[in-house]
Amino acid sequence: MHTTIHHLLALWATLPEIVRTLVWILIITIGVILCVAFLTLWERKVIGWMQLRRGPNRVRIFGLLPGLGQPFADVFKLLTKEVVVPSGASQFLFRIAPALALVPALAAWAVIPLSPELVVSKANAGLLYLLALSSMGVYGIILAGWSANSKYAMLGAMRSAAQMVAYEIAMGFALVGVLMAAGSMNLGDIVRHQQGGFLAWNWFWLFPLFVVYFIAGVAETNRAPFDVAEGESEIVAGFHVEYSGIAFALFFLAEYANMILISALTAVFFFGGWISPVAGYPLIGHTFLADPSFFWLGLKVFVFLFLFLWLRATFPRYRYDQIMRLGWKALIPVTLVWIGVEMVMAAIHIGPWARPWFH
């Protein structure tokens, strides 16, 4: 048994770099898609519990845990349904739009450091790459809305486009603050520069930016309370009203993949990514819990995902003009002011700027 593993590891090391990268890409993509599947179930369960219901509880796998098989049941149902293309729709764009929504959400994982060693690409401009990709996600939604040749879909696409353009600016400025504190655009370096305990993480010195980033992230993913793009009570289902079957499932997948992505990025930028919060504490400070690992990143991502679900179960939907006002007149000024505060902190060398690489 032991020798088999050794043989496999030796074989792995002899593979050319491009093959190993491809295998990692495949593993991460499948991992994200599986996470999405169970996130949909977890969301329905959590919101059910918050509303004193049980949530999905019929489909089991191997007779285990009521509801565990629900995601698979949903996927098979959607796979076997017909994809209806409306007459008068722009055929090519209608078919390609779901893919355009999904691809950026998956491609962004290339630069996210999952553990100290494991990252597909150690790109120096990783943060810029993320900004570029997240700005491309809007195309899938706009084109879906336009190509369907439906008024509701068009309205949803317009709302969504305006909202995403507005909140991207706040998001970008929040990341400028992170960039200033880390002194690097490489995501691995951004995590490494937060080392030194719970209070050394960026959230402490950049707290307003963390709040702005997360709110903008919720708005970017078109999640409640910013889900006017779907707005089922006003415009039926917004941009994906004409989509059925697996084409609809792709939009669903893209939305949830984006939620996981935003949670992972919040963890990386403001909560130390894979760094352990208990390193150096007595008793547990010397166990495996103190080691930086994927476990800690996963836990942080899970907490932020729960926050997404909690927000959805708690808040009523914003009105469209309120969304615009919050984005342009509240969040963007906050980030601008805090970048000014950061300049002062950098000048007098406190917080992250007291660290050796800033001298």
Place this chain on the structure above:
Amino acid sequence: MRPTGEAEAVLVQILFYLFATLLVAGALGVISARNPVYSVLFLVFSFINSAAIWLLVEAEFLAIVLVLVYVGAVMVLFLFVVMMLDINLAEIRQGFTRFAWLGWITAAALIVEIVGVIWRHGLGGVDVGRGFVSEPANYSNTLALGRVLYTRYAYPFELAAVLLVVAIVAAIALTLRRRPGMKVQDVSRQVAVRAEERLRVVKVSAEKRS
């Protein structure tokens, strides 16, 4: 992966011609598409291909910024506007053949200018015969760009920033107009509202059961 060996150099060549062909095809699509929405999408496609070509010469900062600024922001707004316009295509195409000579002259003038600049100034010291020389592994294009931008070209950089601010102010000032009779919500009043002003709790005495 840097182009070091012979095989990688060939691969880079193949990729360059692939992206260049797609870029030209996309550019042709921009001017030949019947629907303006498709034109905008062809333009997006061209931008992405030129970003890929920039990546091939290891200018990753420029490549990503091109995608971020043009694809991510400018073209989204283009698309936004084009989708909402109700354009009558037949009306636009009416004068096409009549004014075609104007287009040809403009294109010819542009080509003459480009060739003239290259004729007079060369390619700015780039030795075309040697092919592309890659930088050492620890070289950062972003860092190098920042270094010249904030030292040698600090004044032109600041000047460009001022110009952009002027343009923003002008654009807002030109489109800002106050139309009378519009129903606008007063946000401060909305926020300042209290429950007592909107809600009246009435005590109703219960009826006696007969």
